[in-house]
Each structure stands twice: as C-alpha cells, then as structure tokens.
Amino acid sequence: MVLRSVPPSADIGSLRMWHVTLTVSGEPQPIDHVRQALERLSHAHPFLLEARYGNDRAELRYWEEAEGMDAAVAIASAMWGANERSSRLPGWDVVGLQVLDRQTYLQHEPLRALPPEGRIAPF
Numbered sequence: 595m596v597l598r599s600v601p602p603s604a605d606i607g608s609l610r611m612w613h614v615t616l617t618v619s620g621e622p623q624p625i626d627h628v629r630q631a632l633e634r635l636s637h638a639h640p641f642l643l644e645a646r647y648g649n650d651r652a653e654l655r656y657w658e659e660a661e662g663m664d665a666a667v668a669i670a671s672a673m674w675g676a677n678e679r680s681s682r683l684p685g686w687d688v689v690g691l692q693v694l695d696r697q698t699y700l701q702h703e704p705l706r707a708l709p710p711e712g713r714i715a716p717f
Contacts (some may be wrong), residue, residue: 612658612666613699618674619651620686625716628652628684632714635681645714651686653717658693666693 628647632654636642644655654673660666671688678685694702 608661609659610661610666611696612660612663612670613694613696613703614654614656614658614666614670614673615690615692616654616656616670616673616688617651617690618654618684618686619689620684622650623684625649629714629716631681631683635677635683636712636714638681639677640712642712642714644712646717647714648717651689651717652684653690663693663695667691 625648628649632642632645632647632652636645641656641658642654643657646653658666658670660669670693671691674683674686674688677683
C-alpha cells in the first residue's frame with residue numbers, strides 16, 4: 595500500500611475517507627521508547643501519514659475509512675488503546691481528536707509532500 599497525503603477522491607460504496615489527527619498524552623516516557631513504539635505502530639498499520647512526539651505526548655495524522663462521522667470518531671478514539679499492547683505504546687490517554695472529511699481537509703490544510711513511508715519526528 596502506498597501512503598498518500600490525500601487519498602483518491604472516489605469513496606468506495608458507503609465508506610468515506612476521513613482525515614484524523616489524534617493527540618495522546620500521559621506520564622513522561624523515555625523519548626526513544628516513544629519513537630520505537632510509533633515505528634512499530636507504523637509498521638503494523640501503514641495508514642500513518644505523520645507522527646510527532648515528545649516524552650509525554652504524541653500527535654498522529656492518518657486517513658480512516660468509515661461510513662460516517664460517528665463511525666470515524668469511534669474508530670479513531672479507540673485506535674491508540676486498540677494498538678497499545680501489540681505496538682507497546684505508552685499507556686497514554688486520548689486528549690484531542692479532530693476528524694475531517696476529505697473535502698473539508700482539502701479546504702483547511704495545505705497539501706504537504708510526505709515521504710511514501712510517512713514521517714515520525716519529534717515536536
């Protein structure tokens with residue numbers, strides 16, 4: 595699968611593409627532990643476009659496929675916890691969530707070039 599900063603415009607059936615920005619925060623962790631956990635998450639789920647992180651928080655940006663806004667929000671808000679064990683993510687809480695449909699994202703966000711493998715970088 596090739597990551598794209600903006601998915602193709604055609605939605606599939608009743609599924610739509612939603613741009614998610616998920617912010618998590620909690621007790622400080624060794625910075626290397628946070629980066630390695632995000633790298634494991636990226637390998638396990640190559641939907642990740644970009645992740646920024648510090649020792650006590652992380653912000654992930656990715657595309658989610660769902661039937662509607664309610665479903666996209668539910669999936670996105672559970673994503674960190676659902677992958678916490680398998681990717682050995684810090685036990686942080688979701689503290690911020692933004693979900694935009696494709697059209698709204700394109701109106702609000704400038705297009706940025708991202709490498710095909712996504713980007714994981716400190717704040």
